Amino acid sequence: MTIVERVERARRTLRAAAIAAVVLRGVAVALAVLLLAATADAFVALPAGARDLVPLAALLASLLPIMRRLRRLGIRSDALSAALWIESRFPALRYALVTAVDPRYSGRVPEIERAAAAVPFEPVVKTAARRALTGPAIAVVVTALVLLMLPAGAVARVVRPAAGDALDRARAGSRTNPLATVVVRVTPPAYASLRAESFDNPASVRSLVGSAVIVEGVMGDGAVVATIGDSRTTATPNGDRWRLSLAMPATPTAVRFRAAAHERLLVLEPAPDSAPVVVLTLPARDSILRRATGRVRLTATATDDYGLASGAFELIVSSGGGENFTFKSRTLGAATFSSKTGELAASISLDSIGLQPGDMLHLRAVVRDRNDVSGPGVGTSDTRTLRIARTDEYDSVAVDPAPPPEAEKNALSQRMLRMMAQALEKKRPNISRAALVTESRSIALDQTRLRKRIGEIVFTRLGEDTGEEGDAVQKRLDKPVNADSVLAAADRVANEAAGTALEGDHDETPLLAVNRPLLEAYNAMWSASSELEVGDPAKAIPFMKKALDALQAARSAERIYLRGRTRAVVVDIERVRLQGTDKGKPAGRTPRLAADPARDKRIERFDAALLLVRTAPSAAVDSLLLLRLDLLDRDISAARAIEAAANALRGGHDATNALIRARRAIASAPAASTALSAWGSPP
Amino acid sequence: MSTAPDFTFCTVQYDSGDWDSAPLVSANLIDSVARYTSISVAPTGVTVPLGSTELFKYPLAYLTGHLPVRFSDLERRMLREYCDRGGMLFVDDHNHDVDGVFHKSAVEEITRAIAPLKELANTHALYSSFFKFEDGPPTTTHELNGWGDNLVHKHLLAVQRGDRIAVLYSSKDYSSEWGYHPDNKRFLSIDNTKFGVNIIVYALTR
Numbered sequence: 001m002t003i004v005e006r007v008e009r010a011r012r013t014l015r016a017a018a019i020a021a022v023v024l025r026g027v028a029v030a031l032a033v034l035l036l037a038a039t040a041d042a043f044v045a046l047p048a049g050a051r052d053l054v055p056l057a058a059l060l061a062s063l064l065p066i067m068r069r070l071r072r073l074g075i076r077s078d079a080l081s082a083a084l085w086i087e088s089r090f091p092a093l094r095y096a097l098v099t100a101v102d103p104r105y106s107g108r109v110p111e112i113e114r115a116a117a118a119v120p121f122e123p124v125v126k127t128a129a130r131r132a133l134t135g136p137a138i139a140v141v142v143t144a145l146v147l148l149m150l151p152a153g154a155v156a157r158v159v160r161p162a163a164g165d166a167l168d169r170a171r172a173g174s175r176t177n178p179l180a181t182v183v184v185r186v187t188p189p190a191y192a193s194l195r196a197e198s199f200d201n202p203a204s205v206r207s208l209v210g211s212a213v214i215v216e217g218v219m220g221d222g223a224v225v226a227t228i229g230d231s232r233t234t235a236t237p238n239g240d241r242w243r244l245s246l247a248m249p250a251t252p253t254a255v256r257f258r259a260a261a262h263e264r265l266l267v268l269e270p271a272p273d274s275a276p277v278v279v280l281t282l283p284a285r286d287s288i289l290r291r292a293t294g295r296v297r298l299t300a301t302a303t304d305d306y307g308l309a310s311g312a313f314e315l316i317v318s319s320g321g322g323e324n325f326t327f328k329s330r331t332l333g334a335a336t337f338s339s340k341t342g343e344l345a346a347s348i349s350l351d352s353i354g355l356q357p358g359d360m361l362h363l364r365a366v367v368r369d370r371n372d373v374s375g376p377g378v379g380t381s382d383t384r385t386l387r388i389a390r391t392d393e394y395d396s397v398a399v400d401p402a403p404p405p406e407a408e409k410n411a412l413s414q415r416m417l418r419m420m421a422q423a424l425e426k427k428r429p430n431i432s433r434a435a436l437v438t439e440s441r442s443i444a445l446d447q448t449r450l451r452k453r454i455g456e457i458v459f460t461r462l463g464e465d466t467g468e469e470g471d472a473v474q475k476r477l478d479k480p481v482n483a484d485s486v487l488a489a490a491d492r493v494a495n496e497a498a499g500t501a502l503e504g505d506h507d508e509t510p511l512l513a514v515n516r517p518l519l520e521a522y523n524a525m526w527s528a529s530s531e532l533e534v535g536d537p538a539k540a541i542p543f544m545k546k547a548l549d550a551l552q553a554a555r556s557a558e559r560i561y562l563r564g565r566t567r568a569v570v571v572d573i574e575r576v577r578l579q580g581t582d583k584g585k586p587a588g589r590t591p592r593l594a595a596d597p598a599r600d601k602r603i604e605r606f607d608a609a610l611l612l613v614r615t616a617p618s619a620a621v622d623s624l625l626l627l628r629l630d631l632l633d634r635d636i637s638a639a640r641a642i643e644a645a646a647n648a649l650r651g652g653h654d655a656t657n658a659l660i661r662a663r664r665a666i667a668s669a670p671a672a673s674t675a676l677s678a679w680g681s682p683p
Numbered sequence: 684m685s686t687a688p689d690f691t692f693c694t695v696q697y698d699s700g701d702w703d704s705a706p707l708v709s710a711n712l713i714d715s716v717a718r719y720t721s722i723s724v725a726p727t728g729v730t731v732p733l734g735s736t737e738l739f740k741y742p743l744a745y746l747t748g749h750l751p752v753r754f755s756d757l758e759r760r761m762l763r764e765y766c767d768r769g770g771m772l773f774v775d776d777h778n779h780d781v782d783g784v785f786h787k788s789a790v791e792e793i794t795r796a797i798a799p800l801k802e803l804a805n806t807h808a809l810y811s812s813f814f815k816f817e818d819g820p821p822t823t824t825h826e827l828n829g830w831g832d833n834l835v836h837k838h839l840l841a842v843q844r845g846d847r848i849a850v851l852y853s854s855k856d857y858s859s860e861w862g863y864h865p866d867n868k869r870f871l872s873i874d875n876t877k878f879g880v881n882i883i884v885y886a887l888t889r
Contacts, residue, residue, distance in 0.1 A: 286698065316784060318750055325749050327784055362699070362751050380791075383753030385699055413833030569710035571726045571865060573717045580718035582877060584813035586884060598845070 003100045003117045004079070010125045011082035017129030022069040024136030026062035031143035033058040037158040038150055048200070051161035086121045093119055166200035167218055167241065178220030178242060179257050179264040186248075187212040191370040192273075192306045203625055203646045204267035210373030211248040213268065215257075216241055222260030228253055250374055252632040254625065265622045267629050276304040276367040276379030278311070283363065286385045292355035298333060300344040300365035300381055308337035309376060311344050311367035319359045331366075342367070350386075358390040412446045414521075414551055418544040420446075421528075421537040428537070437535035444532030447544070451525035454551075458518050517554035521547040602627060603667050606642075610659065613649065621646045624662075631666075638665035690716065690887060692728035693741035695772070697758055700750035700785070703730075704777050705858035707865075708745065712879040714865035719880050720813065722887065733758040738765050743886035747775045747858040751788040759796040766797050766842070766849040771886040779825050779856030780832040786854060793842065793850055800840035800852050809839075809848065812885040814877045820853065821878050823860040830856075847889040851882065 001009075037054040040046060046054075083098045090097075097116040099105050105112075147155055157165050166181050181200075186207045188194040199205060205213060215235075217224065224235035224242050228249075235242040246255065248270050257264045282299040298313050312334040319326050333346025344365050355361060364383040368376040412420075420443050428436055524547035531540035609623035624646040631639040641662040648655035692709045696702045709728030716724045731737045731744070734757040738744060744765070754762065766772065774793065778785045793800060803809065805819025819838060826835045832854075840852040861876050868874055 316751055318784070325778075360750065362753070364753070382755060383699060383751065385753075413829045415833040568727060569707060569864060571710055571713045571717065573713075573724060573726050576714055576718045576865070578718065578721065580715070580874065582719065582814065582874065584719055584877070584880065584884075585815070586720075586813050586888070 003097070003113050004106065006117075006122070007079055007083050007086070007097065007101045010086060010121065011079055013125050013129055014082060014085065017132045019070065021132045021136050022066050024133065024140050025069075026066040028136055028139035028143055029065065030058040030062035031140065031147060033061050034155065034158055035143055035147055035150075038147070038154045041157055042150075042154055045166070046158075048161055051158055054158040054161070086119075086124070089124050090119050090121060097121075162198070167216060176218075176220045177262045178217050178222070178224055178259045179262045180217075180220075182215055182217045182257075182264070182266075184266070185214045185216070187214075189371075189373045191372050201650065202266070203621070203650060204269050204628070204643060205248075206269040206271050207248050208273055208373070209248050209250050209270045213246040213248055215244045215246065215255075215266065218242075220259065221262065224257055224259040227256045227258065252629050254629050263618075263622070265625045267625050269632060273369065273371050273375060273377055274305045275375075275377035276302045276308055276311075276369050278302045278365045278367045278379040278381040280363070280365050280381035280384060283384050283386070286387075288387045288389050289350070290389055292350040292353070292359070292388050294351075295347050295349050296363075296386070298344070298346045298348065298363065298365075300367075301341070302337075302344065302365070302367040302379060303341045304367075304369045304377070304379070305340070307340050307370040308342045309368045309370045310334065310336045311342065311365060313344060313346050313348075314364050314366045314380075315348070315353075316362040317353060317355065317359055318362065319356060337367075355388050357388050359388050361386040361388075412450065414450060414525075414544065414548045417443060417447055417450065418541065418548055421532065421541050421544055425537045425541065433535070436537075440532045440535045440537050440540075443537070443540075444529045447525055447529040447532060447540075451522060451529060454518055454522045454525065458515050458522065517550045521550035521554065524550060599667070602631070603663075606663060606666055613655075613659075617649055621649050624649070635665070638662070641665040686723075688725040689723040690743075690883065691725040691741060692883075693738070693744045694728055694730045695733050695738070695744045695746040696730050697733045697746065697748075697752065698755055699753040700748040702746065702748050704749055705747050705775075705862045707863055708747070708858055708861045708879075711861045711863065711865045711868075711876055712883065714868070715874065715876040715880050716883055718874075719877070720884065722884075734761050736761070739768060739770065742770060743883055744770060744772050745775070746772060746789075747777045749777045749783075749785055751784045752792050753788060754792045754796060759792070762796045766844065769847075771848055771889075772850045773853070773882055773886075774850065775853045775856065775858045777856060777858040779823070779830055779854060779859070781834065781836075781854055782832060790840075790852070793852065797850055798842045800842055800850065802838040803841040803843075803848070803851070805838060807841075807848075808889075809851070809881060809885045812881045812888065814881055816878060816881070820855060821875065823855045823857060823875075825856045825859050830859075848885070 034054065037046070037051070037057075041051065079101045080098060083101045087093050087095060087097055093116060096112045097119070099109065100113045100116045107113075153165065153167070165183075167183050183198060183200055184202050184205050185196060185198045186205055187196040188208050189210045192208055194208075197207075207213070215226070216238075217235075219237060219240055219242055224244065226233045226235065226244050226246070228246075233244060233246075235244040237243075246268065248268055250270055252270065253268045255266045255268060257266065278300055279302075280298075280300045282297050300311075300313070302308055302311055312331040315330050315332065317328045319328075332348060333344055335342065335344055344367070350361075353361065362383050362385050365381040367379045369379070371377050421440075424436070424439050424443065431439075524543045528540040528543035528547060531537070531543065605623065605627050609620045609627065612620035612623060624642050628639045628642040628646065631642065641658070642665075645655050645658035645662040648658045692713050694702070694709055713724055713726065713728060716722050729741070731741065733746075734755065738761060762772065774789055776783065776786045776789065780786060790800060810816040810819055820836070822835055834854075836854045839855070841848045842850040857879070861879060868876070
């Protein structure tokens, strides 16, 4: 190996050692920055924003000196510099080595090269390289060891800061306040397709109804108990932490956590999931049609904040007039959606609906969103009405009705009985058989009572006594009464009462035809009461429905209305003035208040909370949070201002400005309207 | 010199449905107001479109019908503003049927335009604003006769703004109960329109 090659080798060794030393120093600086930040965070919780900057600061702190040093190394890394470095360690060379590696004299003076080659400088180079690396390496090892000795979470908080890592710095196992630091993880319902979020020490959490809310803290003094209204839930221990799972309620709710003498409030604030916004674009307006023929095109658009699920057009056909309307409804153009916007389109043939003159067709679009937790939210469009003109549209008869008839008070209605049976059937899985039979028989008793009343009406019409139900029939049967026998007997009675059946009507008599709906109702009621007697409301409900339908049919068949346009009535005020025999007593007039009367109370509560700020800050924060809870559904801006103030107080920051803004938001000037008329006077 | 009356009965005309299904109610209640109180009252009622600012002249507005109620955007906005300005809307289901289309659609529209209806306590000031109704809203003969839903409704529904009623909703069919010519009151042993006087007095004094 020539002297030039030996010097070049020494140069590479020295250069590599210098670079490695610089890098090690940079790493040590970076670790030192992390160590400093983690240590500071352990004593004073660094805000998330500051912790976000720590990795960047560590990187810059290490890179800047490395770059500067490497640039300097680049200038000095030629063979002459290495030779000079060796000459400084071996003065006896008297520049022989520098001359030997100088390209201008290389190979020209063999004596100089021989003298230089005789000096063994390699061990000195290796020693120098080792010394250069030792210090930085020790620094790296020491800082790394110290970092490793810190709690794992403490380093993670500065290396990978993330929301919800507040618990990482809290010391576990010590007898401290377990409510001092809490982390709330919120997972919205799946239908919303939103990401889960974590919050460190939040005063309130806002998310969709039904979101999973998990509250975590570090174990400390006593068990953590959460109180919501009257219900209490104890937190579950999980290693050195406690955990409590809640669900976001439908209304703003305060959760009060207690552990030994410690207390903390968390407000659960449900975020609304808006119903879809639906616009019916066709038909564009209401109209009156002369004839119900042709096709009508229907189109609608819908949008939703989290996603649409399905939609359809809803049709209601109303027929009749006055007091007697019938309604038919149906849907068409059903569609499903998979995005936040959608369109509905369909067409309807008016001929197929069978509209009659005077009928009205009400059209609207109904769209549901994907909310399968508190919904679905249903959005409806405006309704368009298509009316079929009547031929006698302008005919009218003025009829003054008679006073209302006497009231029927002593029997439960068939509809009520059916609703009771349905309710009983619904709760059937949750009650004992004995309770079911007792309640079922109670309904059966009322059903029997109503059936007897119907029987009285039927047999009164047939000219029989109105005494005990079925007496007239019983006289003719001389055998046990049941529904079929009563119906058959009624038929015979009707035949006798009406004489010979009319010609061409061999199946039933006219009298029986009139009473048939009531007899059907009677029959169905009998079957219903039989089922109810044995405690089987499920089998009774169809009979009760049949009875109700029959009663409705009877009522529609027999009610006759004569109705037209009523004359405008002008009351003779002077004639009737104070002619009433009953004397009322007007209550004292309450003057209309200029502003929300609850506002003063809210201001009082706010001022009371302010008084606590110096003496009991946590109590002041709790008072403010409860006040915010009351304001959530009536004054959202004031609620937000209070939240900011509470957060500032809880974080130990100067809350003066936030409190001033909150006070102004609560005590906003009352809005006055100038458009009110001078209304009324005390009677 | 004649002065404008303190109270004019106002019937709301809305675009959908049969808003004019109870034309005699206004005359009957006007008669009752004159019969029992000294309130200066106009001898005939007025009909005001719901989408009109004319509505703001009247402290009480009466709305009824049998058919589905669908408000237009304008009607919804005007109704909201009417209630914001202190007006009181009295809605009565002429079908007296909680399963009926009027009830379902009207409740839906009121919820959409103003706020959800809630049960009004039977001790509310409405029931003692002039005559005393110890048991809350008086029962109608139509309820007792088993028409409509065959139910006797124990409460009226209302939307309240602060301590006053903004919307009063009845499923009791007072529109049928009071839908007769005032001259026929002589046939009644007990005047069944007295509760109407309470509603009017309440609307004028709150």
